[in-house]
Amino acid sequence: MSVGGERVKIRLAGSGGQGIILASIVLAEASGIYDDRYVVQSQSYGPEARGGNCKAEVVVSNHPIDFPKAINLDILLALNQASLDQYYYDLKPDGVLIVNTDSCRQLPVSSAYQLPMATLAREKVGLIQTMNILSLGALAAITGIVSSKALREAVKTRAPKGTEEINMTAVDIGLREGKKAFEKMNRKRHEKISRLIQM
């Protein structure tokens, strides 16, 4: 169990059916298995995971993790306005906010990383259903919490059979677009995440 050390708490949120849970499993697998960190993934469950808002959480650390839930978030990825409104206040003041501008029109802060995830998935990947994996690529590029190599490996193993290839395209486009968005904002990496990934 965790003794000290950094815990990066990530929440992915959107509406049911957007693939939030799969994305969180891919993220946990990438970070846990391929980047060899300690991870705990959990998710909203039951009726709320089908319709309405859906959330999934990943806690990443270089130490064993005790409390498995994410309360004060370091990273929030919001794929729709409702989940942005609901979860923004769980984000720490210096936390990283990534939003899907196709569904989130009113942003609480200008410092959010803004990407039209749905448009990118539809137009650049050619399949709207890959938005979850594309967003994950963007999250990886913006935050650096998971290496692109690990993320690709995890997508390969966790993507539903027959969709591996298109999801690999999605993750690559996400990584590329995320990198652009990060550079555009011209900010330093989040301090805590940097510390964690340097260890």
Add this chain to the structure above:
Amino acid sequence: MQKTDLLYKYLRTDKKFPHLWCPGCGNGILMGGLIRAIDRMELDKDNVVVVSGIGCSGRLPVYVDFNTLHTTHGRALAFATGIKLANPDLVVFVIMGDGDATAIGGNHLIHMARRNIDINAIVINNNVFGMTGGQYSPTTPSGAKSTTSVLGNLERPFDICKLAMGAGTSWVARSTVYHVRRLTDLICKAVEHDGFSMLEVTSYCPTNFGRRNKMGTAPKVMRWIKDNSIPVDKAKDMTPEEIGDKLVTGIFVDRDDPEYCTLYSELRIKEGYDPHEHEHGK
């Protein structure tokens, strides 16, 4: 073989006798039929399993020298399911009363019918909960008296064979405690059938049903059963009115449906399991 030889071969004579059944009860006749059938079919005693639920019929396994299991009320078929699936080589008999099989265990009965696992169910029907002192059961005739229907039963009874047929049982038959030879034949047929078989045995409870319903002594009821039984072939040409409350006996359904254990072992092989490789591992 002498009759007494059969008794010593199959009964736990040194253990739990005398039995607890009342004089005139049909349970002993069923037990005799079961033993004669097992003997005739030369089944290995070590491979025979007799499972029962709760009630007077539930005590039958105590007396017979097989692998015997006396379960909770109504659940005998569910326990038997586990036994048979875990070791399909065993020949499994499930002895139930009418309350056991169709009241508390009714759900298990219809699902057994649906699954078609090679288990031989025998329901001995005396139209009453005997062991608890004579309350009405799902097979108590309308208007009949019991300790919980002193004023006459308002409910309609199940026809156990029709219930089993409706649920898809692949082998259904009825016999009575009067037709002892036929009963033995039918138990043999049930064992031969590859799939779930359901044999209803019409019996009688002189202590807790006959007395209250003024049916007279046990021999008198035996005579009634004899006089009012019609073989299924004969009943075929009769109208429902002609049949009335007479007992139709014989085999109603004998269908060759896929048996569950066989299907499951095919599934295992399809999934890559090699049964020969594991033959000695069990």
Add this chain to the structure above:
Amino acid sequence: MAKKTAGKTAKKKKKTRKKPESAIGPRVVSDEEEKAVVKLRKRAKNKRKESRPAVLLSGNEACVMGALAAGVGFFAGYPITPATEIAELLSQELPARGGTFIQMEDEISSMAAIIGASIAGIKAMTATSGPGFSLMQENLGFSIIAEIPCVVVNVMRGGPSTGTPTSPSQGDVMQARWGTHGEHSIIVLSPNSVEEAYTLTVKAFNLSEKYRTPVILLLDEVIAHMREKIHLPSEEDTPVFNRVKPTVPPEWYEPYEDTPSLVPPMAAFGDGYRYHITGLVHDTHGFPTNKQNEIKAHLLRLRSKIEKNRREIVMVESEMIDDARIAVFAYGSVSRAARRAIVLARSTGRKAGLVRPKTLWPFPEVAIEQLAAHVDVIIVPEMNLGQIVREVERKAAGKCRVVPLNRIDGKLISPEEILREILEV
């Protein structure tokens, strides 16, 4: 990455030391913790070498892996949230291994079917949640009195009745102990991580086989559904116990004999030992009895075989307890919040420690007696209105204060709540 991480840890640690983290203000890593980190990492590294590659599994999935490692050959169950994944996964895994999966018509028959399979010599289990666990109680009693090994997983959700099917709870702790009627002892284990969902499932099977008794694995929804990276132990590191079979000739076999180990050897149906199994109180041959001495002997042996083997059955873990004045006694997912709260409390100078039972029943009485003599207060956080706390109070017997901390709104107790309690007491 693993090597790099391990190599740099020492250098980086100083940096992490003074950085504010956590939801609850600044925190400092003490020397004691640092030592613990090094120890834990070393252990983790060694473990990695010995065991199989890491996998990301949910608690329910790990439970299935544990069951398979322990040699489960039969599963009967009925769909129920939040335990269904166990059935789903076993329905795929069992056929290829020569095992059997069956979805029964309800939880009553599921429990009956696993007892039947176990009687035929196969290790069997079921998995359910509150409402289904209620339905299983009757036949759970049967497996106790007839001494049929089997494992029952109950992924606890909010109750009573349908309750809150998707929310975590620890409301079934007393039901697991006393749910079936009549005087009896029972073994109940409670994992607090995905890894333990694996190891304690193996343990559950082993204890069940060894003591010929049902073992209940009480998971909660948090542990069942969260995913963690775990290293599944290799086969050599997973000791598996199989029930003792009789070696005497059939005519000498006394299926419920009072042996020195208190656990008689068990023949399977079909092994050539024809005997009688009943839910009635029975004599040593398995036949129903009404004799007072036989009734008493039977029921006392059922109790003794568990109570006299507490040393093996009762598992308790403690951390940071040596100098602690405040102890938190927590199990399941709540123990992880407690762990965090204790680390936070230590960073403010409070001497807090964690005692975590992996075995809930039989209750770790000795651990509480010793603890009560050494600390000022025991805090007992639970996702119910106070169940195990009664046992803690009973065994603390006034030697220290016992403070319950309860939550029943469907959310896991947070570290902050426990920390607040630690700071207040």
